[in-house]
Amino acid sequence: MLAAGAAVVLPLIIHWMTRPRPVRLSLSTIRFVLQAVQQKRARYRLRDFLVLFLRAVAIALLVYAFARPVTSEKPLVSPSESGEGVRVIIVDASASMGSVSRGVSLFEKARPLAAQYLPTGGGMKLNVILAGATPHALFDAPGSNSGALREELGKAQPRPQRLAAQAAVNLAAQMLAKSAPELKRELVIISDFQRSNWSAVDFEPLPKDTKIELKSVAEGDRPNLGLLRVAAQGRAEQGRELRVEIEVGNYSATARTVTVELSIGSITRQVTELCSPQMTTTLSASIAPSDAGWQIGQAKLIDVEDALRVDDERVFVLDVRPSPTYLLLTRESAAPRASSSHFVERALAPGGSGSTSAGSSETGAVTRPAAGAARVVRIAPAQFDREAAAADLIVIDHPGRLPPESVNLLLSVLRRGRPVLYIVSESVDATNLKLLTEAAGTEMRMPVEFLPPQAGERRRGLFLAEVTRDESPFSIFGESLPAVTAPLRFAGGLPSRGLDGGLKDDVLATYSDRSAAIVTTACGAGALGVINADLSDSNLSSSPAFVPLLQELVSRLMGNAASQSNVNSGEMLAVYLPPEAGAVEGLAIEPAEQTGSLIEERGMIAWRWTAAGEPGTYRVRRGEQTVFAVASAVPREESDMRSVDATVMQRLGGGRELRFSGAADEDLNQKDRAWAWALVACAVCMMLEVLVLKSFAT
Secondary structure, eight states, X not given: OHHHHHGGGHHHHHHHHTSOOOOOOOOSOOXXXXXXXXXXHHHHHHHHHHXXXXXXXHHHHHHHHHHHHHHSOOOSSOTTOXXXXXXXXXXXXXXXXXXXXXXXXXXXXXXXXXXXXXXXXXXXXXXXXXXXXXXXXXXXXXXXXXXXXXXXXXHOOOOSSOOOHHHHHHHHHHHHHTSOTTSEEEEEEEEOOBHHHHTTOOOTTSOTTOEEEEXXXXXXXXXXXXXXXXXEXXXXXXXXXXXXXXXXXXXXXXXXXXXXXXXXXXXXXXXXXXXXXXXXXXXXXXXXXXXXXXXXXXXXXXXXXXXXXXXXXEXXXXXXXXXXXXEEEOSSOOSSSSOHHHHHHHHHSTTOOOEXXXXXXXXXXXOOOOTTOOEEEEEOGGGOOTTGGGXXXXXXXXXXXXXXXXXXXXXXXXXXXXXXXXXXXXXXXXXXXXXXXXXXXXXXXXXXXEOOOOTTOOOOSBOEXXXXXXXXXXXXXXXXXXXXXXXXXXXXXXXXXXXXXXXXXXXXXXXXXXXXXXXXXXXXXXXXXXXXXXXXXXXXXXXXXXHHHHHHHHHHHHHTGGGGGEEETTSOEEEEOOGGGOOXXXXXXXXXXTOOEEEEETTEEEEEESSOOSXXXXXXXXXXXXXXXXXXXXXXXXXXXXXXXXHHHHHHTTTSOEEEEETTOHHHHHHHHHHHHHHHHHHHHHHHHHHHHHHTOO
């Protein structure tokens, strides 16, 4: 650069060496010659200055044109460099890399870019990691066969999965850490650097001397619309209206009018809504499934133009049940009197659909009611067995001390996805809940612990101090909630204290003495609900709010199992099949290719799948009958195409050498074109020099 810069002095030297020199002439008179020389000297000086300036500028531009590629920012990892070292290349293969920009997907842009970092020959050890929900290395360890890596890279395609960025970085760190300390270590990451995937990645596992080159293939804004969630609200029953919620994400700079078509069986609904920019909007449609059993549905966006097509459709499954059968486990009499169990029974079947007592039959078997009619079966705790536990919901009210066999059976029911509602009113209920919690272990994290009341303690005149008004069961009352809950007074029940590790949001209501009033918590695939009150001593049972409140709580508990039938593509599935699935013998998964396995565990059948397949539906069948189904879908995080800021990635480097460059970086593009413009300007200066000489010709 210094030697080239010195060339700018050459015009000065040339002008000094070729300056006009005095010539001695023999003339009779000199006066007229001197006048002529003085008249032309000013004109020649102007010409010489312009020519000198244009020549100096031309040489300076020529120097800049040749020096620009050298003086521009040099990459930490050079594609052509192949010295001794280890280089690992992470290629993002998640769903967002399938987005299209200018007619070409981002993955197609990433593929040749990654191939540039696979030099042939030299002592560089190479490996490629395809990063998705689970990172996949093309070689078990870095090697020198770059041709095989290029071939495998040419076959790769993006998957409809989320990017587990940290897992990919950790795998690369393991490979780099095994190399010899004297070898250089290089990590190249080629991705669209979605904000949702990369904003919290940690490069700390990498060796300190690792050079990190980040290459973004995202170009500018990528407006996208995506279906993020399709879920039924509550229990799907045959012939009953069911509300299906559809969450749409509008990740663009302007509001968009979105039309979603929802279909299940022969039922089709269209919903249109205006979606605000950079926000999610929830649409809803009502359907009434006509057939019972597992139903396959689909939601899709109609007539949209966006960056990513794979999230414009979303399949879902519904377990459409006949009218429910409730099992009421109590030692109270079935005679119609003002007892807690009688109030609960009437609220569960308010239309007088009927209740039966297991004592009137030889077995405690639960029979299904006719279509459209809910049924309550009342049994004594001593009759509680596996056959009776097949009810859709188990309600426990004044059961007395439950034996360990009944506690284990309740836990088995919860694990399989059956909900349990416990009306807590006696001291022994605290013992039963404690035994159930201890048996569940980490599967159930109760937010509170119910305690036996102290001697002489009477719980009366309690009122609801705090409720989660935006969630079920209280959301049904809307703006009238304060008027509904103000007159309610509660008695009985048990004091409670908070537990570490439990979710405070699971406490749906608290009393004026700060004890928990209503609690729900997940356990296995099911849910446990607790109402902490003696309904026979409280005025809730005589309130108009009692039936809708109890039924909304029951719907919340029974709807929990439906949420287990959805899984993100590429991620682990571990779910217990419902009790009616029967023994594991005779069950088959469709399609059969790489769909996990069915394992019998503690008397239950678990479906375990290390990585869920492509978006679609997967079923467990016994013969021609579907006993369970799941829907695999694109993770919602992949729909948000916004990229993380380059300065954020610099901070995440943890002091390591890190360079971030983007394909859409306009400043970088301008720098890359500057040398060409310098050559053009150099040619212009040369033409101007000729023009100046012509203009001053004598």
